[in-house]
Amino acid sequence: MQPNNIHPLFEQYVRSETRRQFFRQGGNALGAAALAALGMPLASYGAENSDAAGANSAPANGLGTLPHFPAKAKRVIYLHMVGGPSQMDLFDYKPQMNDWYDKDLPESIRNGQRLTTMTSGQSRFPIAPSKYKFAQYGKNGMWISELLPETAKVVDDLCFVRSMHTEAINHEPAITLMQTGNMVTGRPCIGSWMSYGLGSMNSNLPTFVVLVAQPTNTEQIQAISARLWSSGCLPGEHAGVSFRSAGDPILYINNPAGVPSEVRRKTLDGLKSLNEMNFKAVGDPEIHTRIQQYELAFRMQSSVPELTSIASEPESTFELYGDQAKKPGTFANSVLLARRMIERDVRFVQVYLNNWDHHGNVAQRLPSQCKDIDRATYGLITDLKARGLLDSTLIVWGGEFGRTIYSQGGLSKDNYGRDHHPRCFTMWMAGGGIKGGEVYGETDDFSYNIVKDPVHIRDFHATILHLLGIDHQRFSFRNQGLDLKLTGVEPARVIHELLA
Helix, strand or coil: CCCCCCCHHHHHHHHHCCHHHHHHHHHHHHHHHHHHHCCCCHHHHHHHCHHHHHHCCCCCCCCCCCCCCCCCCCEEEEEEECCCCCHHHHCCCCHHHHHHCCCECCHHHHCCCCCCCCCCCCCCCEECCCCCCEEEECCCCEEEECCCCCHHHHHHHEEEEEEEECCCCCHHHHHHHHHHCCCCCCCCCHHHHHHHHHCCCCCCCCCEEEEEECCCCCCCCCCCCHHHHCCCCCCHHHCCEEECCCCCCCCCCCCCCCCCHHHHHHHHHHHHHHHHHHHHHHCCHHHHHHHHHHHHHHHHHHHHHHHHCCCCCCHHHHHHHCHHHHCCCCHHHHHHHHHHHHHCCCCEEEEEECCCCCCCCHHHHHHHHHHHHHHHHHHHHHHHHHCCCHHHEEEEEECCCEEEEEECCCCCCCCCCEEEECCCEEEEEECCCECCCEEECEECCCCCCEEECCEEHHHHHHHHHHHCCCCHHHCCEEECCEEECCCCCCCCCCCHHHEC
16 A cells, blocks of 8 residues: 555655766765755755856766867768778779689688688688779879779878777678677667767757768668667767658657747746646656757757758859759768767767678669768868867778678679678768878788787777777766776777877
8 A cells, every 4th residue: 555645746756766876865865964064055065066066077978077178079970881882993992903813712711710601601702803994093092992082182181990800790780789889789879979978068069969871872771760879878968869851850849830939938838837847746857858859859949940041152163072062861961960969069970871781782782882982071171170179070981891702692893783891891081180191001912811900889989088088998977887988898909090
């Protein structure tokens, strides 16, 4: 039987209370007892010290020590090529393979590596040299494929990591590992970690925004789920906000017909009062998140339309990014919006582009993908540099793994396919404290194994955190008795050789 003096909401809270909440409440009780012993009521303490607390207040996440040291980057634009770009057709030049055309991959090179079910049944693994020409660009003579002539113009701003590697061989665990640091779904993604650790730099836009660009060729599309920009165990306010390319940029951003802004404001004020009452009674932190998100949504009703309207951009912008930037949903339009967000101090912008899973028809699909990104990538780097934003903005480009040097399916000198390859792949970074015009890491003649300076995804994440002023070993979130980290529990190191 329920005692008459216990409020039903309080009883519900006690029954659902987590261990973390229990100890936090206990800490508050001890603080109240200490203040009472000093003869100072708790309420008066908060009022009398509000100005001083505001001047030195910790971020909403409670991590008052962040950043751990001066940051070289304040913002991130992460360009994820969903499916796994072919490194030997783009950046990892292997002219020796021309002499190996249609010869079997030596077992001494494969060395027992597990294969996907898409090629494990093949009777042989014939070498498929890249059909594309390469040339050297920049001060250091970096090799770039003919498919990326515009990107080659800014090669002195790029730092290539040719020795990336991962344990995941299939898309679902691989992209999850790349985005969250763990192959198991449900962990916070890197953008959410940034939001949680560093907080917002603006009050009218989300801290973490997601854009899903549409490729011109849609021959083999991979699933892109909203779980990739989930906040996981972090408070919900740190989840990514997805902007749509058609209709309203964000669902329900506009008021319904016949509802003026004054009515919406009055409605939100009422909801806020009810939620505050519920928060005081129950103490659920997600109620506080809901209050904050409602208020941000109201402010975004004016800030988002202005952000996504590119009509104010001069014609020179579209000459820089290409005409595709005028078309909503394209990669060019997405990176132009990313630049506009960075200008308005959005902390983290994630752009996904699908259809890099080239199991076949590389001759048709890869040129289409490169055409989607080439001019736009050049435009983004050049634009940020001209505006003085590149030094404080880290750009990351890459997929979740690489591709095999051997062909999947039929092989000719004019066309071939490539399977997933986790042992080595190429990513690049630019701006935000990165040393431009450099190549780090080296693969063998087959672009199959790493022979110098391997970089695991954990190392890559640790380096990104370092550029943002965060020590990955000291950055964690307590959840279910564990101190979760983006870089996990295995050793990870910052690649200092990449830093300017």
